[in-house]
Amino acid sequence: MIKLKNISKVYRTKTIETTALNDIDLHVAKGEFLSIMGPSGCGKSTLLNIMGLLDEPSNGSIVVDGQSITKYASKATAKFRNEKLGFIFQSFHLISDLSVIDNVELPLLYRKISGKERRRLAAEALESVGLINRKGHFPNQLSGGQKQRVAIARAIVGKPAIILADEPTGNLDSVMGDEVMAILTRLNEDLGTTIVMVTHDERMAKKTHRLIRLYDGSQVATASLA
Amino acid sequence: MFLNYIKLAWRVLARRKFFTFITLFGISFTLGILMVFLSFLQSELGTSAPMKHKDDFVWISQVQLIRNVIDTIPVVDSMMQNGAMVFDTVSYDYKERSSGQSNSEINCQLAEKYLIGLPSAEYVTIFNSSYTNDVFVNGVKITINALMGDPNYWKVFNHKILEGRTIDQDDMDNAAQVIVISTKTAREYFGVTSGVLDRELKMDGKTFKVIGLYPDNSKIVDIISPDAVVPYTIYNMENQDSYYFGGFGAMLKKRDGATTQKLKEEIYHAASTIPIDHPDNNWEMNEVNFKPAATYNEAYAQGIYYEDKAEDSHQIMSFIVYGLLLFFILLPTLNLINLNVSRIMDRSSEIGVRKAFGAHQGNIVVQFIVENILQTFIGGLLGLILAFLLISLINSGGLLGDAILKLNTKFFIYSFFGTLLFGILSGFIPALKMSRLQIVNALKRK
Amino acid sequence: MIKHILKLIWNKKGSNALMALEILLSFIVLFFVLAFVFFNFERTSLPLGFETKDRWIINLDNVEHMDSLEAVQAITNLRQDLLAQDEIEAVTFTSFMAPFRNSQWSTQNDENGFTFETMIVRADADFAKVLGSEILEGRWFTEEDGNRKDDAIILNKRFVDSYYPGQSRVDSTLLLDGPNTIVGVIGDYRYTGEFQEARNIVFAYRPYVKNQSFVVLKMKPNVPASFEEKLSSIVNTATKTSGSTISTLEKDRKEDSSESWILVIALLFICGFLCLNVALGLFGVLWYNISKRKSEIGLRQAVGANGFDITKQFIIEILVLTFAALAIGIFFAIQIPILEVTEYPNELFYKAIIYACLIILTLVFSCALFPSIQAAKITPANSLHED
Numbered sequence A: 001m002i003k004l005k006n007i008s009k010v011y012r013t014k015t016i017e018t019t020a021l022n023d024i025d026l027h028v029a030k031g032e033f034l035s036i037m038g039p040s041g042c043g044k045s046t047l048l049n050i051m052g053l054l055d056e057p058s059n060g061s062i063v064v065d066g067q068s069i070t071k072y073a074s075k076a077t078a079k080f081r082n083e084k085l086g087f088i089f090q091s092f093h094l095i096s097d098l099s100v101i102d103n104v105e106l107p108l109l110y111r112k113i114s115g116k117e118r119r120r121l122a123a124e125a126l127e128s129v130g131l132i133n134r135k136g137h138f139p140n141q142l143s144g145g146q147k148q149r150v151a152i153a154r155a156i157v158g159k160p161a162i163i164l165a166d167e168p169t170g171n172l173d174s175v176m177g178d179e180v181m182a183i184l185t186r187l188n189e190d191l192g193t194t195i196v197m198v199t200h201d202e203r204m205a206k207k208t209h210r211l212i213r214l215y216d217g218s219q220v221a222t223a224s225l226a
Numbered sequence B: 001m002f003l004n005y006i007k008l009a010w011r012v013l014a015r016r017k018f019f020t021f022i023t024l025f026g027i028s029f030t031l032g033i034l035m036v037f038l039s040f041l042q043s044e045l046g047t048s049a050p051m052k053h054k055d056d057f058v059w060i061s062q063v064q065l066i067r068n069v070i071d072t073i074p075v076v077d078s079m080m081q082n083g084a085m086v087f088d089t090v091s092y093d094y095k096e097r098s099s100g101q102s103n104s105e106i107n108c109q110l111a112e113k114y115l116i117g118l119p120s121a122e123y124v125t126i127f128n129s130s131y132t133n134d135v136f137v138n139g140v141k142i143t144i145n146a147l148m149g150d151p152n153y154w155k156v157f158n159h160k161i162l163e164g165r166t167i168d169q170d171d172m173d174n175a176a177q178v179i180v181i182s183t184k185t186a187r188e189y190f191g192v193t194s195g196v197l198d199r200e201l202k203m204d205g206k207t208f209k210v211i212g213l214y215p216d217n218s219k220i221v222d223i224i225s226p227d228a229v230v231p232y233t234i235y236n237m238e239n240q241d242s243y244y245f246g247g248f249g250a251m252l253k254k255r256d257g258a259t260t261q262k263l264k265e266e267i268y269h270a271a272s273t274i275p276i277d278h279p280d281n282n283w284e285m286n287e288v289n290f291k292p293a294a295t296y297n298e299a300y301a302q303g304i305y306y307e308d309k310a311e312d313s314h315q316i317m318s319f320i321v322y323g324l325l326l327f328f329i330l331l332p333t334l335n336l337i338n339l340n341v342s343r344i345m346d347r348s349s350e351i352g353v354r355k356a357f358g359a360h361q362g363n364i365v366v367q368f369i370v371e372n373i374l375q376t377f378i379g380g381l382l383g384l385i386l387a388f389l390l391i392s393l394i395n396s397g398g399l400l401g402d403a404i405l406k407l408n409t410k411f412f413i414y415s416f417f418g419t420l421l422f423g424i425l426s427g428f429i430p431a432l433k434m435s436r437l438q439i440v441n442a443l444k445r446k
Numbered sequence C: 001m002i003k004h005i006l007k008l009i010w011n012k013k014g015s016n017a018l019m020a021l022e023i024l025l026s027f028i029v030l031f032f033v034l035a036f037v038f039f040n041f042e043r044t045s046l047p048l049g050f051e052t053k054d055r056w057i058i059n060l061d062n063v064e065h066m067d068s069l070e071a072v073q074a075i076t077n078l079r080q081d082l083l084a085q086d087e088i089e090a091v092t093f094t095s096f097m098a099p100f101r102n103s104q105w106s107t108q109n110d111e112n113g114f115t116f117e118t119m120i121v122r123a124d125a126d127f128a129k130v131l132g133s134e135i136l137e138g139r140w141f142t143e144e145d146g147n148r149k150d151d152a153i154i155l156n157k158r159f160v161d162s163y164y165p166g167q168s169r170v171d172s173t174l175l176l177d178g179p180n181t182i183v184g185v186i187g188d189y190r191y192t193g194e195f196q197e198a199r200n201i202v203f204a205y206r207p208y209v210k211n212q213s214f215v216v217l218k219m220k221p222n223v224p225a226s227f228e229e230k231l232s233s234i235v236n237t238a239t240k241t242s243g244s245t246i247s248t249l250e251k252d253r254k255e256d257s258s259e260s261w262i263l264v265i266a267l268l269f270i271c272g273f274l275c276l277n278v279a280l281g282l283f284g285v286l287w288y289n290i291s292k293r294k295s296e297i298g299l300r301q302a303v304g305a306n307g308f309d310i311t312k313q314f315i316i317e318i319l320v321l322t323f324a325a326l327a328i329g330i331f332f333a334i335q336i337p338i339l340e341v342t343e344y345p346n347e348l349f350y351k352a353i354i355y356a357c358l359i360i361l362t363l364v365f366s367c368a369l370f371p372s373i374q375a376a377k378i379t380p381a382n383s384l385h386e387d
């Protein structure tokens, strides 16, 4: 599903050069649930962003769903992200000016879908995370766990083949974290969605198929769990 | 999609009330003041009646006599010889300069002879606009700024005729004491604004018969808004100052297919055929011109800022007006851009999310421009209300003298596009800046 | 501290440059508007040099078209008829250079060993009495001045000050189309209007019968407007036309200056609006910036800054930016007086620069104060809290 080859990422500022990723080779299979762990600053988010075509690697090639990516700021890439990828962030990134359902609808806005159909799909997604009764609320009226579930609903509403989650439980307590994890697992099992998740939590990582560890921008270990 | 943009824009505005207020204040005042200015330009320089053919006019208000002299300037080459200056050669330079000139309004016969019949002119009207008389009605003074004109006056200016007729050739030939009056004069003199035909108006020791009525208009320029018009043949032509000077001016309307430039050239040529050796030329003048021989706008500009050539006045005035306008719009625009930019940074996470879920650069630009345009249109609407208030204040306070500012369809169309332009201008830079945000950076911020 | 703030500003050059540009533009607009307004105020603060209260003016029609004997007769009759009225105290006949009329007659002359430029006004013996001119030296014309061989002239003070500073010129000769004897010096006669340039004037005596353009009347106090009709018929009879028009100098003065006043007021209004707009905008931007920098503020407090330090920092930040913008603005504005681009006095521009700077600094300071105080109130616990 995702093939990374010789991926490097170097951040250059006037004074220093940071190698965030160093020659990463990684293959994520279709339907796989992969977790990434590593100390803070080792490049996990960078890797995820590159997989999600949010960021451009300094070096190396990337193939997602059979498509080799070369241009990042293009319309085609935006369309690709819209249809194939779903994102979940540690700090939710819900749009505070939009209600819950409007937030969930967001990815569909960039497709040619009628308003009625959008509503239906968004409601369906909210239903699946158990928040349909909160659809008129605004983000600041929700708890952290609820926010993250809304973010998940937003990630899945477009039925993406891949979901990329950057510490989705990082801001949540363990009960809420488990809830979120359960939803992700179900998604992976029921719909066969490929999921890549960055986490700090060994417990969460154990529930995935495979775990890779990063250290200082390099892949140091990979372990099959399932 | 578009509806969604508008919905979102509305939400954003409603949720950030303080900023919406600041923004709307700036926009509404800027647009309101611009609208008042536009309305002023429209009523002064627009092409509504009686100025429908304004752009075909060439205006002549004066005749000018010039005395050109040729100066002989000796140029001496000198050189040093044994420590003393010695003349070497002397050559002469010749320079033409004007050593005197005399401008005044035109002699009627001179205007008739040299300005009627130019090939590029469709109509020529000759008039004397300083036939001002105080008359007393029941002890109240009325000042009637009448114009002595001819039948062509109504061919050039399209004053609407409410009652009766205009001056015809018979009236001219017989020097008939007939008068066409404005509703203002009718109101002040007869106390009515209709049914004044055949009534008598006493002025200048004469008794005029009212033959027509036209609506008031409120231009500042007196030849367009006289209180009454009478045939100029009633004027005692003996009273004119000389063969060259009298109290008259002319307005020429170009023929279809001709250009005002061509007409101007014909006027210059006609002036050059005026004899300069007439005995009335007792100041040794050697050149005659018609002035300003310029289009309406050029002559108008010359009235505000005098340059010898009306074209120059027009250029300078346009420069000043556009410059002031530019500054006036630039500041609020910059202000809005600044506000927008800082708000956009505030919303960078939103932009990151949108992009992550598939919005491309164009989507983002459109979204923020729509937001901004919606905002400007609300501001524009408030501005319109403000403009109405200001205009009625100006009109009722008589701040611009007799000039009355009006709002018409054209004004609304201009205002609409002005507002749109302002919205796009002030939204574009921030929108572009924002749409270029790298997704990763956008999400990291906060 | 300043260095630290400069660094902060530099790191956000993009948005700060936009802010500085806005401040710069505001300065330029203010500079021009203030220069224009000061310029006009300076002129209006000069005395007109003549009375307008209870003065009426008649614009005579037709007399100039009469043949000269007839015209003299008409003017003589008119004067007698006017003086016979109880309501009228005094009468002067003038040429086109009458109060609030735009006619000017100016001349340059170098026959006296130096070049002077002056306007010339023809006046009769009653001119000073009717218009209330202030006679500083010598006397006004009398009718006997018509019998002299040379011509009697009177100067305004500005003329004397420009060409004979500190000297008394009464009874000396000035060459101007032949020899003229200066018989007096008067205050001023700014007949072209309150907003017009004050200029040198030479009054030349001309008997009233030859001044056939305007009549100025000094009325008894409280003459009702209805007297105009009677006056009009007197004038019509004498001039054999009804084309003469009557007005009062008070009304003419108002009309003459209203255009300039409207322009000054409109400019001030628009400029005030621009300032308010810019102030609100600055306020908004600062407010936003500070709320965006909550975590920075929290951190500063965590490492020991007190509330005043925070307020001070934000205010200094914006003031440094303002000074930078003003410096650029002043650099351009000051070229006008330095290079003497215009013929207007340099002090005017310096004054405009100073006032424009003061206004902008006040505006910026007051806009920065509230958000900066607000910033100091942010508590570290609140601002460092992640989401």
Ligand SMILES: Nc1ncnc2c1ncn2[C@@H]1O[C@H](COP(=O)(O)OP(=O)(O)O)[C@@H](O)[C@H]1O
Pocket: A011, A012, A013, A018, A019, A020, A038, A039, A040, A041, A042, A043, A044, A045, A046, A047
């Ligand atoms: N925009 C950037 N500019 C410079 N360095 C960066 C940037 N983003 C990330 N880095 C550096 O790259 C490294 C990896 O960052 P990141 O992938 O965010 O780590 P994490 O594993 O904690 O998610 C870090 O050392 C970080 O300092």
Ligand SMILES: [Mg+2]
Pocket: A044, A045, A046
């Ligand atoms: Mg991270």
